[in-house]
Structures are given as C-alpha cells and as structure tokens.
Amino acid sequence: xxxxxxxxxxxxxxxxxxxxxxxxxxxxxxxxxxxxxxxxxxxxxxxxxxxxxxxxxxxxxxxxxxxxxxxxxxxxxxxxxxxxxxxxxxxxxxxxxxxxxxxxxxxxxxxxxxxxxxxxxxxxxxxxxxxxxxxxxxxxxxxxxxxxxxxxxxxxxxxxxxxxxxxxxxxxxxxxxxxxxxxxxxxxxxxxxxxxxxxxxxxxxxxxxxxxxxxxxxxxxxxxxxxxxxxxxxxxxxxxxxxxxxxxxxxxxxxxxxxxxxxxxxxxxxxxxxxxxxxxxxxxxxxxxxxxxxxxxxxxxxxx
Numbered sequence: 001x002x003x004x005x006x007x008x009x010x011x012x013x014x015x016x017x018x019x020x021x022x023x024x025x026x027x028x029x030x031x032x033x034x035x036x037x038x039x040x041x042x043x044x045x046x047x048x049x050x051x052x053x054x055x056x057x058x059x060x061x062x063x064x065x066x067x068x069x070x071x072x073x074x075x076x077x078x079x080x081x082x083x084x085x086x087x088x089x090x091x092x093x094x095x096x097x098x099x100x101x102x103x104x105x106x107x108x109x110x111x112x113x114x115x116x117x118x119x120x121x122x123x124x125x126x127x128x129x130x131x132x133x134x135x136x137x138x139x140x141x142x143x144x145x146x147x148x149x150x151x152x153x154x155x156x157x158x159x160x161x162x163x164x165x166x167x168x169x170x171x172x173x174x175x176x177x178x179x180x181x182x183x184x185x186x187x188x189x190x191x192x193x194x195x196x197x198x199x200x201x202x203x204x205x206x207x208x209x210x211x212x213x214x215x216x217x218x219x220x221x222x223x224x225x226x227x228x229x230x231x232x233x234x235x236x237x238x239x240x241x242x243x244x245x246x247x248x249x250x251x252x253x254x255x256x257x258x259x260x261x262x263x264x265x266x267x268x269x270x271x272x273x274x275x276x277x278x279x280x281x282x283x284x285x286x287x288x289x290x291x292x293x294x295x296x297x298x299x300x301x302x303x304x
Contacts, residue, residue, distance in 0.1 A: 004036055004079075007056050013045035014038055022076065026066030027132050029224035030273050034076040040086045046188065047164030053079060054162050061302070062188050064134025065109065068141050068226055070280075072304040073273045083107030083136060087190050090116060098198045101155065105191040106136025110143075118208055121201035124153040124194070129208045130215045131227070136189040141298075142181045147211070151176035155193040162186050179231060179298050220258040223266040229280060230263055230295040238295055239263035245286045252279045277301060 008016055017037040023029050038060075040046040053060050060079040063069065087105035090113065094100055100122050104113050110133045117125050127147030131138065139157060142149050154171040161167065161184060175182035183189065215221065230238040242248070242262035249259045254271030257279065258264040265279055284295050 004058065007058065008036075008038075008049075008052065011045070011048055011052060013041040014049055015041075019075070020080070022066075022071050022080075025063055025080070025082075026069055026071050026226075027224060028066075028070065028226050028267050028271070028276065030071050030267065030271060030276065032071045032073060032076060032273060034078055034080045036079045037082065038079050039082050039084065042086050043160070043166070043190065046081070046083075046086050047160060047166075049079075049081070050160065050162055050188065051164045060186075062136070064106070064137035065132050067132045067137060068143075068299050070226065070276050070299055070301045071273055072302055074304070076302075076304065081188065083134075083188070083190075087136070089191070092116075092120070092122070094198065100196045100198050102194045102196050103191060104135045104194065106134060106139065106189045108135045108191075109133075110135055110138050114208065117196070118205045119201060121199045121204050122196040123199040123204050123207075124196040125150075126204060126207040126211055129212045130221070135192065139189050139192055140181055140183065141179050142176050144179070145211075149176070149178075150192075150194075151181065153194045153196055155195045157181075157183070157192050158190040159183060159187045160190055166190065218261060220260040220264055220266050223258075223268065225258070225264050225266045226299045228263045228298050229265050229283075231298045233293050233295065235291070235293050237263070241287050241291055241293060241295070242283055245283075245290045247283055247286060250279070250282070252282065255279045257283065 020034050020037040022032040022034055062081045084107040087107040089105040091103045114129055127145045131143055133143055138150050142151050156168050156170050158168045232238050239262040247257045248262045250257045253275030254268050255275035256266050256268050258266045287293055287295055
C-alpha cells in the first residue's frame, strides 16, 4: 500500500482512500475490499491519473453503481476510479420538431436523469425506470428492457483513452447490441448526448409509474441483486428455462435464485462473491444438461 501511495502522492485534485470496503459500490451488497479508491475532481485530474496508471502499469477499473457486476473475493488489487465528481453534469437544449438534446455525465445516477425527464417532460427513457445504474454503466452495458435500450436514443458518446485524450463518437459509429456497447478497451466513458422527445410531463410521469409498478410486481426489488444474471438465448427467456429446470429458490450459501424471477440471483443477507459465482455455474450446468442451452452471463464477473 505504501508503494502505491508514493506513486500517486503528487497528483492534485484527486481524493485517494486505501483498503476501502466495496459493499457500497455494488448493488449485490457483496463484501470485499479494494486496495485504492480514486475520486478525481475534474476531467483534467482524471487524465493525469490515467497517464500515471499507464506509466506505472498499475491495474485500474471504473465502477458506477456496480449494478451489473459480481466483485472479487478478498482484496481487489486495483485502483477503483469513481466519476461522481468529475462527470456528474446534466444539460439540455430544445431543438426543432419537438426534440430535446440532453447531455449526461457518466457519473450521474440514472435515477437523477430520469427524474429530470419526468420533471421537464423528456420522453424516450421511461423504459429504464428502476434500473439502479449510473449513466456510464448504462452506456457500457447498453442498459434496457423489452421496451428498448439506451442505444435507441443515443446521439454521441464521449470517452477518455488510457493516455488521457478525449474522443467523441456518434451512435452509428458504434456497434450497439443486446447488453453490449462496442467501445475501446481500456477507456473511461465520460458521458453521452441523448436525442429525446418533448412531451407532457404528466404523461412521462404516468408511463414511469406504470413501468415501475410492473417491475415491482415481477422482480425481487426488495433484496440486493444485480438484476438479470443471464442474457436471453434465442430458444427461450433465460428465466423460463431456469424455472423449468426447477431452480427457483435454489440456494448456495447466501445467494439464491429468486423465487420471484428465476433470472435474478438475490443476496439473502450474507452472500459472498464465491456463493454467487458458484450459483451461476450451477444454473448454467443444469440448464445445459436439461435443455442443451448454454446461458451467457449478462452480469460482469470481475477478475481478482
């Protein structure tokens, strides 16, 4: 720890913390630790940090809300970068034809963006209500539901490469697929410009209320989770296959296949990362044996 501290001690406008608990950085509420947490105050400070990380070959990762990840066990030997302070902006401008261009920083909570949509009557993102992500995380995973994905309203994405240079790419230049956005690796997503429609705020709010009520009725939102664990294969929805395999309620340690929605794994209170990983492996093995279908993870299982 002392060695890393010395590597970064001269960097200004960045708050460093050491040996940080990870429970609040993942919606599964899994317990673990990260060796270093870095919170840049500005984009310039972020660029300096990335250049130093590249020069020193120190591994790093960016997390938003941690809503689609399974963290490693033990102490994660990484610098965890959080963008809340340097990329939490929100702006908008009205265009002709009832369009609204909305800019959102990667560190902004998706719920705050949706709150602005409800307040001002910006339509196009209602289907994402209830997803506990940051804007950056939603972009990287092309977050969505059966009502559409973020890529449907995406105009441009801005990102910073490992050398600290900023790039902007239009949506049509990116390969956006099912829970996937083709971006350079490594890079740090800084934000996006979205192409939304002007609407009556009351109508936007009504749609959000209805969609959220539906989510609460069909998904176990009362327990810590990472949302859907597997992508839906062509053969059938992943949840239906897991249910037909008799795995609803199956538990390993503190991790359980939700009795409410079989494609969700929930933390019953004391789950360890290894419990979740073991349960994912078990579900995949049973579904493959029963139906010949290989399930692909939608969540990111992060490496130690």
